[in-house]
Amino acid sequence: MTVTVDRASAARAALASVRDPELDQPITSLGFVASCVVSADGQAQVRLRLPTYFCAPNFAYLMVADAYDAVSAVPGVRCAEVVLEDHFAADAINDGVAAQAGFIGSFGGEAIAELDELRAAFLRKAVMAGTDQVCRPLLAGGPAPAALRSMRLGDVPPSAALDRLRRRRADLGLPAGDDSPLLVDPETGAAVSAEAVPLHLRRARVTRAGIEANTSICTGMLKQRYPSTREAT
Amino acid sequence: MYTKDGEKYFIVDSHMHYWNAAPDNWVPGAEQYAKGWIECFHAYQGLGPPHTHWPIEKFQKYSEDDLMRDVFTDGYVDVAVFQPTYLKEWYSEGFNTTERNAALGEKHPGMFVANTRFDPRDGDAGLEELRRNVERYGSRGVKLYTAEWNNGSRGYKLSDPAAYRFLAAAQELGIKNIHVHKGPTIWPLDKDAFDVADVDHAATDFPELNFIVEHVGLPRIEDFCFMATQEPNVYAGLSVVIGGLMYARPKFFAKVMGELLFWVGEDKMTFGSDYGIWEPKWQVEGFVDWDYPSDEFSDYPRVNTATKKKILGLNAARLYNIKVPDECQLPATAGTPGAQDDAHLVPGS
Numbered sequence: 001m002t003v004t005v006d007r008a009s010a011a012r013a014a015l016a017s018v019r020d021p022e023l024d025q026p027i028t029s030l031g032f033v034a035s036c037v038v039s040a041d042g043q044a045q046v047r048l049r050l051p052t053y054f055c056a057p058n059f060a061y062l063m064v065a066d067a068y069d070a071v072s073a074v075p076g077v078r079c080a081e082v083v084l085e086d087h088f089a090a091d092a093i094n095d096g097v098a099a100q101a102g103f104i105g106s107f108g109g110e111a112i113a114e115l116d117e118l119r120a121a122f123l124r125k126a127v128m129a130g131t132d133q134v135c136r137p138l139l140a141g142g143p144a145p146a147a148l149r150s151m152r153l154g155d156v157p158p159s160a161a162l163d164r165l166r167r168r169r170a171d172l173g174l175p176a177g178d179d180s181p182l183l184v185d186p187e188t189g190a191a192v193s194a195e196a197v198p199l200h201l202r203r204a205r206v207t208r209a210g211i212e213a214n215t216s217i218c219t220g221m222l223k224q225r226y227p228s229t230r231e232a233t
Numbered sequence: 234m235y236t237k238d239g240e241k242y243f244i245v246d247s248h249m250h251y252w253n254a255a256p257d258n259w260v261p262g263a264e265q266y267a268k269g270w271i272e273c274f275h276a277y278q279g280l281g282p283p284h285t286h287w288p289i290e291k292f293q294k295y296s297e298d299d300l301m302r303d304v305f306t307d308g309y310v311d312v313a314v315f316q317p318t319y320l321k322e323w324y325s326e327g328f329n330t331t332e333r334n335a336a337l338g339e340k341h342p343g344m345f346v347a348n349t350r351f352d353p354r355d356g357d358a359g360l361e362e363l364r365r366n367v368e369r370y371g372s373r374g375v376k377l378y379t380a381e382w383n384n385g386s387r388g389y390k391l392s393d394p395a396a397y398r399f400l401a402a403a404q405e406l407g408i409k410n411i412h413v414h415k416g417p418t419i420w421p422l423d424k425d426a427f428d429v430a431d432v433d434h435a436a437t438d439f440p441e442l443n444f445i446v447e448h449v450g451l452p453r454i455e456d457f458c459f460m461a462t463q464e465p466n467v468y469a470g471l472s473v474v475i476g477g478l479m480y481a482r483p484k485f486f487a488k489v490m491g492e493l494l495f496w497v498g499e500d501k502m503t504f505g506s507d508y509g510i511w512e513p514k515w516q517v518e519g520f521v522d523w524d525y526p527s528d529e530f531s532d533y534p535r536v537n538t539a540t541k542k543k544i545l546g547l548n549a550a551r552l553y554n555i556k557v558p559d560e561c562q563l564p565a566t567a568g569t570p571g572a573q574d575d576a577h578l579v580p581g582s
């Protein structure tokens with residue numbers, strides 16, 4: 001019994017490493033994991049649910065596929081089944097992930113590429129949003145925006161937001177070490193030029209506002225759809 | 234018209250609907266999509282104040298009387314712009330068609346603007362239908378839903394050659410305003426269906442047309458804002474922003490408004506209630522009373538009475554050449570709504 005409970009908590013912990021690529025938040029804190037159980041003989045069953053019946057199928061696929069990979073890697077899990085519920089493309093996604101068919105294999109003629117570029121595009125947005133999270137407190141402390149240009153990541157006081165920004169940059173292969181510039185182009189990793197700093201910071205701010213607004217709508221919609229959901233804030 | 238503290242606000246609801254999503258209109262075999270669509274809309278209504286929520290039965294098919302009361306009698310709206318969405322793969326007679334809207338509009342002269350729509354995948358027959366609708370209903374705007382399913386296709390881009398053909402034809406027919414609504418599906422499915430780059434292309438190549446991006450490009454506000462700074466003929470349709478955020482998430486509403494005012498500007502933002510998702514009454518009252526909630530927002534552009542008058546009606550009135558009573562006009566010092574130098578407006582009626 002204890003082993004089963006431990007495996008279930010390990011599986012849930014693994015699911016916390018899976019993020020909604022658009023919202024850049026763990027699917028566990030967003031309330032997308034409806035249930036997660038592991039049987040005595042190591043069969044994991046995960047049910048996922050999303051804020052609407054029509055949430056974008058490409059992002060939905062990524063979350064189901066990532067959840068499958070994360071849970072399958074948990075020690076003691078012999079096989080995993082991850083099922084997306086109440087979604088217009090649930091059958092294609094669930095069958096495709098179960099068969100490890102990839103996105104193209106799951107959606108036949110409707111897709112022409114896997115989702116690596118889509119994922120990278122949203123990681124770049126996460127880097128921009130994270131840049132605002134890290135820079136806003138610095139600016140509130142006094143320095144002019146231009147002063148941020150000469151700062152390195154190692155100059156920034158430690159924070160959860162900074163750790164997260166470093167991880168997102170590293171995921172993209174962008175410089176993330178102490179001596180890396182604080183402000184970089186999320187496409188190239190190049191340091192932002194002095195004249196581009198104000199616009200860069202404004203784009204960072206609007207990107208964060210966009211993601212936050214989306215998250216607030218998505219969590220609100222999930223609560224409307226599944227009223228027992230604990231609201232994430 | 235809405236009056237508060239001696240100020241008179243002319244209200245144009247530039248994005249609203251008259252739909253039938255009841256089971257009697259569901260296409261056999263596609264019931265799950267028809268049901269899923271309207272349930273999703275109904276959940277959006279839940280983001281508004283509780284006293285404005287409807288039971289699902291009413292939400293599926295509200296009456297003409299409901300609409301006239303909610304929008305005009307109680308909702309302060311002077312002129313409402315019908316934005317059709319067809320979805321005929323799921324709804325037998327369409328979800329919300331030009332014809333259904335116009336039939337109501339014809340009973341109430343001067344209260345509605347009857348926009349139509351097109352789907353570039355409909356080819357010559359679609360062009361002919363567009364021509365007929367423009368002639369019959371005098372449409373000067375179209376609503377485009379790029380994620381519409383059509384005969385095996387899950388969507389299109391505004392930059393597709395077929396879409397350009399329709400945009401050119403629409404312009405020739407006298408259409409001025411293109412309301413764009415992005416949805417979750419498109420071909421190919423591996424791309425971001427909400428990407429607004431195609432609107433950017435079309436806005437550049439059709440400078441005589443105005444592109445009102447509904448829901449301000451949600452969930453891609455950042456891409457929309459950046460595009461809008463570069464395209465003088467791109468506007469921000471505030472449907473969903475006010476309805477979905479102002480009550481439910483006031484802090485994020487303030488941020489989004491601040492960003493829109495910074496990037497897009499108060500001359501190019503238009504109010505839309507998205508009725509029947511949300512009634513206009515609480516949105517108009519709330520927005521007139523609204524200001525940033527704290528000093529945290531001090532680096533965003535300020536809002537004043539002129540800002541609100543433009544957004545709630547004067548900008549859209551300019552886009553559609555709707556006559557505004559003198560008492561609702563702005564003083565000359567407040568600037569001109571509808572981005573005077575850039576807008577290509579509906580010619581004099």
